Amino acid sequence: MIKALKGQIVYSESSNKLKICENGYLVYEANKIKGVYPTLPEEYEGILVEDYGNRIIVPGFVDLHVHAPQYAFRGLGMDMELLDWLETNTFPEESKYKDIIYAQKAYQMFVDNLKKSATTRACIFATIHKESTILLMDMLEKAGLATMVGKVNMDRNSPDYLREETEESVNETISWLEEVQKKQYQHTKPILTPRFIPSCTDELMCKLKDIQEKYQIPVQSHLSENYGEISWVQELCPKSEFYGDAYDQFGLFGRDSKTIMAHCVHSDEREIKRMKENGVFIAHCPESNTNLSSGVAPVRQYLEEGMHVGLGSDIAAGSTENMFVAMRYAIQASKLRWRLKDEKLSPLTMPEVFYMATKGGGEFFGKVGSFEAAYEMDAVVLDDKRLIHPQEMNVEQRLERMIYLADEREVYAKYVVGEKVSD
Ligand code: GUN
Ligand code: FE
Numbered sequence: 172m173i174k175a176l177k178g179q180i181v182y183s184e185s186s187n188k189l190k191i192c193e194n195g196y197l198v199y200e201a202n203k204i205k206g207v208y209p210t211l212p213e214e215y216e217g218i219l220v221e222d223y224g225n226r227i228i229v230p231g232f233v234d235l236h237v238h239a240p241q242y243a244f245r246g247l248g249m250d251m252e253l254l255d256w257l258e259t260n261t262f263p264e265e266s267k268y269k270d271i272i273y274a275q276k277a278y279q280m281f282v283d284n285l286k287k288s289a290t291t292r293a294c295i296f297a298t299i300h301k302e303s304t305i306l307l308m309d310m311l312e313k314a315g316l317a318t319m320v321g322k323v324n325m326d327r328n329s330p331d332y333l334r335e336e337t338e339e340s341v342n343e344t345i346s347w348l349e350e351v352q353k354k355q356y357q358h359t360k361p362i363l364t365p366r367f368i369p370s371c372t373d374e375l376m377c378k379l380k381d382i383q384e385k386y387q388i389p390v391q392s393h394l395s396e397n398y399g400e401i402s403w404v405q406e407l408c409p410k411s412e413f414y415g416d417a418y419d420q421f422g423l424f425g426r427d428s429k430t431i432m433a434h435c436v437h438s439d440e441r442e443i444k445r446m447k448e449n450g451v452f453i454a455h456c457p458e459s460n461t462n463l464s465s466g467v468a469p470v471r472q473y474l475e476e477g478m479h480v481g482l483g484s485d486i487a488a489g490s491t492e493n494m495f496v497a498m499r500y501a502i503q504a505s506k507l508r509w510r511l512k513d514e515k516l517s518p519l520t521m522p523e524v525f526y527m528a529t530k531g532g533g534e535f536f537g538k539v540g541s542f543e544a545a546y547e548m549d550a551v552v553l554d555d556k557r558l559i560h561p562q563e564m565n566v567e568q569r570l571e572r573m574i575y576l577a578d579e580r581e582v583y584a585k586y587v588v589g590e591k592v593s594d
Contacts, residue, residue, distance in 0.1 A: 173200045173215060176550060176586075178223035179566045180207050182230050182542040183526040186474050190542075191566050196220065197228060199548040202589035207542050223552050226583055227569060229525075230540050231291025231549035232494035233532030236391070236433040236454035236483025238296040239307055239320075240265050240274075242281040245487045249462045253397040256463055256488070258330075265298045265323075266332045274303035281492075282310045287579040288492050291549040291587045292536055294391055294431055294454070294483075295320045296364055299335055301347045308351065312359040315592040317536065317549070321364025321391055322347045326375045341378045348386050358588055360388075363428075367393040368404045368417050376421040383422070389429040389535075391454075392418065395442060396434035397465045415442040415451075425449030431535060433483055434459075435473075436466040443476070452479040452535050455527065457500035459488035467508040470501065471516040474523065481532020482524070495577045498524040502574075521571045547588055554583040 176199075180192040190207070198205040198215055211220070241261060248260040268274045285293065295311075295318055297304035304322040311318045322344060326337045335343065344363075351361050363383050365371045371379070383390060395401055395414050404414045411417035415438065418424035424432075426449045433454040438446065446453065455470050473480045482497040483489070489497070498521075505519040533540020539547050555569055558576050573581060585592045 173198065173205065173218045175199070175211065175215065175218055175220045176223060176228055176552070177220050178226050178228040178552065179569075180228045180542065181566060181570055182207070183522065183530045184541065184543060186523050186526040186531065187520070189522045189525065189567060189570070193566060197542055197550065199589060202548050204542050204544060204546045204548055206544050223583070227553045227555065227566060227573075229551055229553065229570070230529040230533065230542060231551050231585065231587065232289045232528045233481055233536070233540055234290050234293040234484050234492065234494060234497075235431055235452065235481035235532040235535060236456055237293055237486050237492065239278060239281045240268050240298045241487035242284075243277045245490050251463070252399065253463050253465060254399050254403075261487070262329055262333045268298040268300045268303040271302055271306060274300070274306055278303070278307045278310055282307070282314050284579070285316060285492050286314045286592065287582065288494070289551045289553070289579070289582050289585070290316070290492060290494055291551065291585060292317045292533065292539060294318070294362060294535065296391070297322055299323050299325055299333065299340070299343075301343050304347060305350060308354070308356065308359045312356045315358070315587055315590060317358040317587050319360045319362040319389065319391070321362045324365045324375060324379060325370040327372050328369045337372055337375050337378070340375055341382070344379070344382055348382070348388070361386075363388050363390045363423075365390075365392050365423065367400070368414065369400065369407060373421075376423060380422045383428050389431070390423050391431040392423070392433070394418070394432035394435050395437045396460070397463065398437065401437060413439060413442045415445050419445060419449065425451040429535065433485060434465065434468065436460055436468045443472070447476055447478050450479065452481060454481055454483035454485075454532070455501060456483040456485035456489055456497070457504040458490060458496060459483075459485035461500065461504060462490070463488050467504045467512070469508070469513070469516055470505060470519060479531065479534055480527055481535065482527045493578050494528050495574050498528050498574045501527065521574060524574065525570070548586055549588065550586045551582060552584040553577065553581045555581055557581065
């Protein structure tokens with residue numbers, strides 16, 4: 172059935188310019204967008220129109236990098252850098268997900284809040300534990316969100332309580348994929364998730380490539396986030412030319428496997444060139460990179476080179492699932508980088524961060540994150556009446572204000588793959 176939403180419609184076709192259609196119609200059939208029109212075309216006369224009045228309608232936000240099991244300890248223990256933070260906070264917390272009762276409680280909080288947010292799609296790290304990973308996938312499917320979820324692989328450099336044997340990691344991953352296939356989820360897909368090079372032996376990485384090929388699944392991991400991490404990878408993989416090359420040597424760095432690398436804060440020119448050649452997606456996580464004093468990624472360069480860039484909350488190194496926060500941090504971090512580090516890369520603009528939070532990250536899922544024809548119908552209706560202003564504002568000003576001020580309270584309705592997500 173063909174239907175339409177009516178309201179103040181905003182979306183991106185390219186990174187530097189917003190498309191705005193005031194009092195426009197977003198026409199869609201089942202799960203696919205037909206188009207955006209200032210007046211309803213004759214051929215659509217009589218279709219069901221949901222009129223959202225003066226509210227703003229945007230594509231749903233895409234969180235390209237988030238750790239579900241870290242949700243419970245958001246905002247705690249931030250005064251450390253990456254490797255200490257992992258040992259002290261993250262690994263002890265993630266080990267609790269062996270206990271399915273704990274996982275049930277903690278994952279429910281994550282899923283409920285993600286559902287309330289303006290996020291429609293996410294690429295999610297779970298833990299090494301197969302059972303609780305499947306539980307998380309069941310919950311996300313039930314919530315009506317469209318996600319990719321990874322059982323994490325780790326067979327070295329972590330405490331005994333959060334480390335798998337190599338064979339165990341391989342077998343559990345295969346068994347997880349087999350079970351997930353049987354579930355026939357509609358919108359919840361598996362994604363191969365070696366935590367990062369320091370957590371995975373060469374033998375494991377080779378076997379994960381075999382699994383990736385056999386099951387034809389995408390890949391997510393971390394790259395060039397922190398100086399200590401980068402030099403550790405050089406020691407662990409002396410044959411690699413640079414960090415990203417260590418993944419590439421195992422065939423887990425784009426090319427024929429669709430891949431997200433989170434962070435890319437300190438990628439050198441060789442790494443950037445390889446990411447570009449291989450079509451790797453970059454998940455820019457500016458709040459995380461601030462909290463763990465990692466640095467600021469050269470996102471302006473990535474955009475100028477035409478690379479794939481989206482935004483990630485990176486909970487719990489980032490404190491919130493709210494993607495408006497990721498957008499405002501991306502702008503703010505880029506301004507500090509420009510002023511303090513490199514005046515050649517100008518700060519990011521509002522249309523650019525909006526693009527990254529929608530179409531930029533959405534491309535990882537296919538035709539997602541825009542309202543152009545044939546895109547999947549993910550939309551969020553935003554009501555900004557809480558953010559009152561004594562003067563009239565245009566749609567672009569209202570959107571900019573939401574990027575700085577909004578949270579889940581502004582989410583009035585949400586559609587994922589053509590279905591309205593209900594409370
Ligand atoms: N690198 C490896 N694991 C992690 C993690 O959980 N969070 C972040 N920010 N970086 C990582
Ligand atoms: Fe992360």
